[in-house]
Amino acid sequence: xxxxxxxxxxxxxxxxxxxxPECPERLAAIHDHLLVKGLLDYMIxxxxxxxxxxxxxxxxxxxxxxxxxxxxxxEGHRQIDPDTRMNPFTVNAALRAAGAAxxxxxxxxxxxxxxxxxxxxxxxHHAERAAAMGFCFFNNVAVGIRHALDVHGLQRVALVxxxxxxxxxxxxxxxxxxxxxxxxxxxxxxxxxxxxxxxxANMVNVGLPTRSGSDAFRHAVTHSWLPALAAFRPxxxxxxxxxxxxxxxxxxxxxxxxxxxxxxxxxLMAVARQHCQGRVISCLEGGYVLSPLARSAAAxxxxxxxxx
Numbered sequence: 301x302x303x304x305x306x307x308x309x310x311x312x313x314x315x316x317x318x319x320x321p322e323c324p325e326r327l328a329a330i331h332d333h334l335l336v337k338g339l340l341d342y343m344i345x346x347x348x349x350x351x352x353x354x355x356x357x358x359x360x361x362x363x364x365x366x367x368x369x370x371x372x373x374x375e376g377h378r379q380i381d382p383d384t385r386m387n388p389f390t391v392n393a394a395l396r397a398a399g400a401a402x403x404x405x406x407x408x409x410x411x412x413x414x415x416x417x418x419x420x421x422x423x424x425h426h427a428e429r430a431a432a433m434g435f436c437f438f439n440n441v442a443v444g445i446r447h448a449l450d451v452h453g454l455q456r457v458a459l460v461x462x463x464x465x466x467x468x469x470x471x472x473x474x475x476x477x478x479x480x481x482x483x484x485x486x487x488x489x490x491x492x493x494x495x496x497x498x499x500x501a502n503m504v505n506v507g508l509p510t511r512s513g514s515d516a517f518r519h520a521v522t523h524s525w526l527p528a529l530a531a532f533r534p535x536x537x538x539x540x541x542x543x544x545x546x547x548x549x550x551x552x553x554x555x556x557x558x559x560x561x562x563x564x565x566x567x568l569m570a571v572a573r574q575h576c577q578g579r580v581i582s583c584l585e586g587g588y589v590l591s592p593l594a595r596s597a598a599a600x601x602x603x604x605x606x607x608x
Contacts, residue, residue: 303605304416305343306400314393316385321588322435333594348400358446361430394437401444404581418583425467425540442473458534463542463585464552466495475500481532483525513555533575543587543596562599
């Protein structure tokens with residue numbers, strides 16, 4: 301059965317100014333590389349719908365949703381935080397990015413596809429319940445997770461986040477929710493300088509020192525993530541797929557390579573096959589140098605869709 305590839309042209313119309321690392325070209329680089337490698341032959345293309353206010357409000361406060369929707373500038377840019385800006389197309393791009401996670405959830409749980417990759421932007425895992433930050437406006441993966449729980453009635457959903465930055469927004473929204481297990485690995489002492497202080501039972505945070513490299517990353521997955529996931533027995537797995545831990549990406553300094561992203565996806569797919577009929581939904585987060593981003597995303601997608 302073919303997997304889902306969910307994206308939308310409007311996601312490329314959001315931009316935050318010249319030289320901003322979270323640029324529209326990120327999506328084109330991934331798409332072109334997946335195409336060249338033949339991976340799109342194993343996938344069905346879906347256009348991401350616009351998320352509804354009701355869907356967003358399962359993860360965000362009503363005030364936050366209203367403020368983001370109302371903040372759209374008629375022209376130029378509007379500053380949201382020191383490194384996050386809106387242009388006239390940002391709101392629709394953000395709605396499409398969150399809507400992609402909702403559509404992926406519906407498709408996977410209906411059995412129409414076994415897995416999905418949401419190739420969308422802006423990213424989402426820094427967006428907190430009541431705040432946009434860190435290039436993020438709505439928390440795409442959290443919107444999808446709450447849709448799975450509150451609409452489809454799942455009881456146990458896992459989120460794994462391997463972006464180089466801690467997913468503070470996902471933690472803010474999901475901490476304390478016993479229906480969710482969030483496992484994250486990130487570089488310590490890096491933006492947003494969080495992740496080490498949370499003691500909630502449903503959070504498994506592993507902060508790695510700078511230049512930890514592949515061995516430390518794989519050790520953390522093997523000894524922290526996998527036992528927690530096995531005990532939790534998720535019915536569905538979401539991935540916050542950030543590729544900025546790659547050694548060629550200067551947004552972080554973990555020293556990973558594309559083989560690490562393929563390997564971690566293999567581990568997650570094994571858990572998914574054992575506990576949740578192979579159901580995995582991946583949403584793009586970080587990764588800002590185009591060549592390693594495209595190569596790493598392809599390594600991840602190749603395993604996700606069973607083309608390895």
